[in-house]
Structure formats: structure tokens, C-alpha cells
Amino acid sequence: MKTAFITGHRRINSPLVHQGLEQLTNFAIERGCTTFLTGMALGTDQLAAEVWVARQLTWKAIIPCQDQSALWPRANQLHYLILLTKAEEVKVLYPQYKRGVMQARNQFLVKNSQLGLAVWDG
Numbered sequence: 001m002k003t004a005f006i007t008g009h010r011r012i013n014s015p016l017v018h019q020g021l022e023q024l025t026n027f028a029i030e031r032g033c034t035t036f037l038t039g040m041a042l043g044t045d046q047l048a049a050e051v052w053v054a055r056q057l058t059w060k061a062i063i064p065c066q067d068q069s070a071l072w073p074r075a076n077q078l079h080y081l082i083l084l085t086k087a088e089e090v091k092v093l094y095p096q097y098k099r100g101v102m103q104a105r106n107q108f109l110v111k112n113s114q115l116g117l118a119v120w121d122g
Contacts, residue, residue: 001034001115002032002034002035002039003030003033003034003035003061003112003113003114004018004033004035004036004037004113004114004115004116005022005037005038005081005109005110005112005115006024006037006038006044006117007106007116007119008048009044009119009120010041010042010043010044011043012039012043012047012121013067017047017121018051020045021047021048021119024119025055028115028117031115033115034058035058035088036052036057037060037062037109037112037113038061038086039061039062039063039105039109040061040062040068040074040083041107044119046080046083048117049083049086059086059087060090060091061083061084061087061089061091062105062108062109062112063091063093063102063105064093064094064097064101064102064105065092065098066096066103067086067095067096067097068080068090068097070097091108093105093108
């Protein structure tokens with residue numbers, strides 16, 4: 001089993017983002033990846049999860065802390081919770097936010113993947 005993770009902008013408004021995520025997903029599959037990881041941040045991370053759900057692919061949510069979405073607008077929190085129910089696995093690294101949890105999440109993604117996928121809007 002090969003794993004790929006996604007990273008990218010938190011605010012991404014390109015109409016081509018879904019097409020790009022489809023292309024990145026195809027790229028990973030062509031290289032033997034069967035599992036995808038996302039840190040579930042707003043933006044790219046959640047958009048990728050939406051693509052993987054629609055394609056019925058295996059993906060896992062790697063959450064830096066249990067209260068990651070606490071400061072997000074309510075609509076974003078609800079969307080996040082719905083997406084989490086569709087993940088094959090939800091791994092929470094820390095019970096609550098503290099300095100360094102986001103970096104720990106990023107390191108986990110890199111150490112547990114064979115391929116990194118990145119989205120850039122420019």
C-alpha cells in the first residue's frame with residue numbers, strides 16, 4: 001500500500017481547483033498510491049477530501065488536535081464534521097491545541113507517505 005498526502009493553500013478560489021485535484025489524484029494512483037492523507041485544514045485539504053469521497057477512494061484524516069475547528073465559522077465546522085464521517089480513519093494527534101501541533105501534523109503526513117501532492121494557486 002502506497003500513501004500520498006495533500007497540502008496547499010487554505011484560501012483557494014480558482015475555478016480549476018477541482019480539476020487540479022482530480023489530476024493530482026490520478027497522478028498518485030498511476031504511481032501506485034491507494035491511500036490518501038489530509039490534515040483537514042480549510043481549503044485544499046478539505047477540497048481534496050471531497051474529491052476522494054466522490055471517487056470512493058480510501059483516505060484518512062490526520063487531525064493535529066481535537067479542537068482544530070473551534071475558531072472556524074459554524075458552516076465550516078459542520079462541513080468538517082460531515083467530511084470526517086466519510087474518512088476511513090480519523091487520527092487525532094493531540095487532545096487540544098498547543099504550540100507545535102500543526103508542525104507535528106505536517107511531519108506525520110510526510111513520514112507516513114510515499115508521495116506528497118501540493119496545490120498552489122499561482
